[in-house]
Amino acid sequence: MASTDDVLAVVGLIFALKEKKVKRKNRSIWCKEWLMKRRVHSHVNLLAELKMFPKDWHNFLRMDHDTYLHLLNMVAPIIEKQDTIMRNAIPPHDRLVATLRFLSTGRNYEDLKFSSIISSQALGRIIPETCKAIYKVLRKEYFKFPRSEEEWKDVAKVFEKRWNFPHCLGAMDGKHIAIFLPAGCGSEYFNYKNHHSMVLFAIVDGNYRFILCDFGTNGRISDGGVLKNTMFFQKLDNNLLCIPTDTVVANSTRKLPYVFVADDAFPLRTDLIKPFRQADLTTNKTRILNYRVSRARRIVENAFGILASRFRIFHTKISIDPKRIESVVMASCALHNFLMKTSESSYCQRECFDVENVDEGSITQGYDTLDSAIVNLQRRNLGNTSIAAKKVREEYMEYFASEGSVPWQNNFIR
Known part of the structure; x- marks a missing residue:
């Protein structure tokens, strides 16, 4: 049996740790207003203009328009999310474009958020998920390892x-x-x-x-x-x-x-x-x-x-x-x-x-x-x-x- 002094010491330690714990700040707003205007400011809008300039489109995403649509059709069913009563989900098109820009430029999430109009926290989830989906849909046909x-x-x-x-x-x-x-x-x-x-x-x-x-x-x-x-x-x-x-x-x-x-x-x-x-x-x-x-x-x-x-x-x-x-x-x-x-x-x-x-x-x-x-x-x-x-x-x-x-x-x- 533990002595009373031991119990009091443990309780004291627990309270001391709780006091040191930094309280999480309450959000003043749920989402920054400019991030809610993705349809206006996102680089997805730029892609609509780049259709008229195939070379620039290719430089932007490392592939031509038809190849991109082919890839999007393959990954969309995996990366698509459902809208909720709280907010609309980020579309597969936006997710894939942000991921390809991340891979093709090497920019970090904090930098990429200003052109994708997606928060860095969301990009931290979206990009690895989309990369995993890309590998999943491509590996069977385009990443074959000889087995015979x-x-x-x-x-x-x-x-x-x-x-x-x-x-x-x-x-x-x-x-x-x-x-x-x-x-x-x-x-x-x-x-x-x-x-x-x-x-x-x-x-x-x-x-x-x-x-x-x-x-x-x-x-x-x-x-x-x-x-x-x-x-x-x-x-x-x-x-x-x-x-x-x-x-x-x-x-x-x-x-x-x-x-x-x-x-x-x-x-x-x-x-x-x-x-x-x-x-x-x-x-x-x-x-x-x-x-x-x-x-x-x-x-x-x-x-x-x-x-x-x-x-x-x-x-x-x-x-x-x-x-x-x-x-x-x-x-x-x-x-x-x-x-x-x-x-x-x-x-x-x-x-x-x-x-x-x-x-x-x-x-x-x-x-x-x-x-x-x-x-x-x-x-x-x-x-x-x-x-x-x-x-x-x-x-x-x-x-x-x-x-x-x-x-x-x-x-x-x-």
Whole structure:
């Protein structure tokens, strides 16, 4: 039994805490008068004028009018709210426009409220909800992950046709997405670049589209552990991805395994090829291998670059709760795939992509993430590499130096 003194001490502590608690201020008005005039001042009215100027419409929402209406028709049933006797609900059109402006400009809620005529508190609910709806309606058709051998082979055919790399299942990379320090998180998201981040891991197909995005690893985890923290790696390591078995390459008698390509931030594996390190470039064969791997891998760099250039949210530190950042990032990646498929010519022009001058052996750089708040993963330490993994890379090296060569490759290793 507690003594009387103990009981009195607890009661006293409760009263002391209550006195320290700051009383919530009563609202003087329910809603500011200018926020109630959305139909008059909102940027939705500007869109009506921009219909006459297609290029400006596209710059405003990162898509043309017909593509926007298609997207609105898909998400409206999910984000539409019912009017009440107290007030009218914010229409799906206003919600989607505000969300696309948030993604395309990187402006914070407090700034965006003056053009959307929606309070920052409401935007804090609307934008994550709409992002989640965008990802939900787009992922099935525009964010497909291969689930059979035939689907993986279809991906590989594109790499072989466009990038002269047979049996390639995708180009992978990871990026640190800058965020503001969430309250009470300490150093959980603090990375080696001395800022706070979460990591986006992605695999891109031969058409610059994401076939997989895994977001949420906190920036404090070593870059070498990014791949291992994904569900993709667990399935890859346990042979659960239905990846095709080794087959003979077209126009060759050589049997090669199906592989992913990556940079030096990832481990060399029998199913993952990366370039030789600089110290190992002692022969023309090793240099050719590096050129061919890098040529296929540049796709993922351009894909991230296009994503960051079109959705300027990646040029700022994302200042929302980490649990809600995932919906923002995944919606942006889904929109990238959606626009690459429905309006590629207007979404990304020629300057977005790396272009090779095969005669001179030079490359005109396309878009990348160097001028954004996205940070590359660090190079991985050598660690232990299996003999089997080294043998696979050597087999590809021999193939690229012989029957798999392309006429211009020697121009890029001089």
